[in-house]
Amino acid sequence: MTWEIILVFLIILGVILLFAFEIFPIDKISFCIIAVLLLTGLVSPEEAVSGFSNKAVITILCLMILAIGLEENGAISWLAKGLKVLKNWPVVLAMLAVMLIAGSISAFVSSTAVVIVFIKIVAELKEKYQLPPGKLLLPISFASILGGSCTLMGTSTNLLVNNISSRYTGEKLGFFEFSLMGITFLGISVGIIALFYRFLPKDAKGLSDKYDLDRYLMTLTVDPESSLIGKELGDSFMFKESGITILRLTRNRMDQQIHKNLQIKSGDVLLLHCSLENLQWMRGEGYFEEDVDHLDDLENKSDYPIKKVGSKKDKAEEEEKTDVLLELILLPGSRFIGRTLEQLRRMIVPRAIPLAVNKRKKLTNLKNRLYQNNKEFTRLRVGDRLLIQTDASYVPNFENSNNLAVLNQFEGRPPSSSYKRNLSIIILIGTIIMAATGIFEVMTSVITGTLAMLLFKCVELNHIYEKINWQIIFLLAGMIPLGIAMTNAEADAWITKELLQFMDGQKPMVNIGILFLTTMLLSGVVSNNATAIIMAPIGISLANGLALDPKPFILAVMFAANFSFFTPLGYQTNALIFSMGIYKFKHFAIIGGVISVVLWIVGTLLLSSML
Numbered sequence: 001m002t003w004e005i006i007l008v009f010l011i012i013l014g015v016i017l018l019f020a021f022e023i024f025p026i027d028k029i030s031f032c033i034i035a036v037l038l039l040t041g042l043v044s045p046e047e048a049v050s051g052f053s054n055k056a057v058i059t060i061l062c063l064m065i066l067a068i069g070l071e072e073n074g075a076i077s078w079l080a081k082g083l084k085v086l087k088n089w090p091v092v093l094a095m096l097a098v099m100l101i102a103g104s105i106s107a108f109v110s111s112t113a114v115v116i117v118f119i120k121i122v123a124e125l126k127e128k129y130q131l132p133p134g135k136l137l138l139p140i141s142f143a144s145i146l147g148g149s150c151t152l153m154g155t156s157t158n159l160l161v162n163n164i165s166s167r168y169t170g171e172k173l174g175f176f177e178f179s180l181m182g183i184t185f186l187g188i189s190v191g192i193i194a195l196f197y198r199f200l201p202k203d204a205k206g207l208s209d210k211y212d213l214d215r216y217l218m219t220l221t222v223d224p225e226s227s228l229i230g231k232e233l234g235d236s237f238m239f240k241e242s243g244i245t246i247l248r249l250t251r252n253r254m255d256q257q258i259h260k261n262l263q264i265k266s267g268d269v270l271l272l273h274c275s276l277e278n279l280q281w282m283r284g285e286g287y288f289e290e291d292v293d294h295l296d297d298l299e300n301k302s303d304y305p306i307k308k309v310g311s312k313k314d315k316a317e318e319e320e321k322t323d324v325l326l327e328l329i330l331l332p333g334s335r336f337i338g339r340t341l342e343q344l345r346r347m348i349v350p351r352a353i354p355l356a357v358n359k360r361k362k363l364t365n366l367k368n369r370l371y372q373n374n375k376e377f378t379r380l381r382v383g384d385r386l387l388i389q390t391d392a393s394y395v396p397n398f399e400n401s402n403n404l405a406v407l408n409q410f411e412g413r414p415p416s417s418s419y420k421r422n423l424s425i426i427i428l429i430g431t432i433i434m435a436a437t438g439i440f441e442v443m444t445s446v447i448t449g450t451l452a453m454l455l456f457k458c459v460e461l462n463h464i465y466e467k468i469n470w471q472i473i474f475l476l477a478g479m480i481p482l483g484i485a486m487t488n489a490e491a492d493a494w495i496t497k498e499l500l501q502f503m504d505g506q507k508p509m510v511n512i513g514i515l516f517l518t519t520m521l522l523s524g525v526v527s528n529n530a531t532a533i534i535m536a537p538i539g540i541s542l543a544n545g546l547a548l549d550p551k552p553f554i555l556a557v558m559f560a561a562n563f564s565f566f567t568p569l570g571y572q573t574n575a576l577i578f579s580m581g582i583y584k585f586k587h588f589a590i591i592g593g594v595i596s597v598v599l600w601i602v603g604t605l606l607l608s609s610m611l
Helices: 003-021 026-039 055-072 075-088 091-106 111-129 137-148 156-169 179-199 276-285 312-319 341-347 392-399 418-436 442-455 461-467 470-488 491-503 508-523 528-545 550-562 572-578 585-608
Strands: 215-222 244-251 254-256 269-275 323-330 352-358 385-391 404-411
Touching: 003 026, 003 470, 003 491, 003 528, 026 470, 055 075, 055 111, 055 156, 055 418, 055 442, 055 461, 055 470, 075 091, 075 111, 075 418, 091 111, 091 137, 091 179, 111 137, 111 572, 137 179, 137 550, 137 572, 137 585, 156 470, 156 528, 156 550, 179 550, 179 585, 269 276, 323 392, 385 392, 418 442, 470 491, 470 528, 491 508, 491 528, 508 528, 508 550, 508 585, 528 550, 550 585, 572 585
Parallel strands: none
Antiparallel strands: 215 269, 215 352, 244 254, 244 269, 323 385, 323 404, 352 385
């Protein structure tokens, strides 16, 4: 063993420890890898930065952009909206249904984006239909991982392994080449979770707080051109949408009794309790006049001229504005304390409209607390969060205020239309068809799909820069040179030689099983992408040394690197739901451990049958 091989192993060990104990952020670890490899002379400068131009990295970046376009235009939420029918299903059947749906979508869309959307959907199912999130979220995460293993573009791991296979063997994986095997793994895992679902927790404490699902109070006036006019409350989206609660309806300064047969009229003033997502959607649809005060004639009394916004006829003009939404928290001493939203309109800077307030204390039994004549309901207190619509140029005024703190800034643009939602889905389907039929290779297909998203304005570049998970990109850019360093130092050849001696005389099934198990164990503490980059060249070298077809060894690494179920560390979706406080490590160790063992055995049998 040469000193270069020892040095590479020491670097790999250090990387594993940094990942496992989260000593530094992922992107910082990646820069450390690049710098250390350069300083030790294990790679050339060109090789050190080759990860940024790697085909797999560019493909993954484009897939992220496609996923952002789908999410921003509501395509993923729309595809999963049918889940609300699960309210009448037994919990175990509802769990199986969401697993199959999440797995199917994740075969073509980023599993992380799918899980984030399902977190919001499950929260609504919990709130309105009392379906326990603890019974659904871990199965959804596992299903998204398994679904992503069914197609070439399902996960970044698949693309990386395919890129390594092409570089080392000259052969590429087909788009659906391993789909049948992936579907088999998904079906087996669904069955196992169905058997063990009783061990999943019911408590979902902290779900709303951790994922911005808390609600705002807002007063809205029905626009004269609104399509709501003439409808009964029970037929309106406000009654049907679980994210909106009607607290009060005022007509001609008189509060009306809330019931589903009450007909909506022009000028009706509604006090609503809703999520930020629904608030932005209603603003864009032109149902309401947001800044009309039902207690005071603001156009006559305000210090600043107020223009009605949100109506359909003003949409074109509003799109030209650079409005943003600011979430402010009221600190002690603020001059807004004790004021209502209506009074706040006179006190605030020009072109700044208070839209809603999030009360500091949790509101309970909202449907029974209508506050028919209680103006204290919307009076501001210390710790309340205020949502303001203002021009981007006025943001510094709030940031420099002594008694206000800016918590978040959101783009003030209305949600995309159904046209863009449908167009985003068509672009995705077209991308899949191009890649699956071989018209173009995967990278060319996803670049073409990304270009279509940009040209048709389904997604804007400034939003892409904000939403791309750059940590993953830098992780890949740092790990790819590490794989090159292993080859330069002949470390992979040394490992292969030692493994060949150990495996000498063993059956091919045993060799596949050892590679599968080693890769799976490593992926439990290191990211699946890093595991694939380290293990794929070793798997190929093993196959060549044993004079066997490398394809089963390549697939063994690909599947095993994805199947990190027994800890919440190796895969991003597992870490995401683990951080919510619903699950404990034991849920992954027990349920994920059983799945891992079964898939290891089944995977070994299926892959060895290919030899």
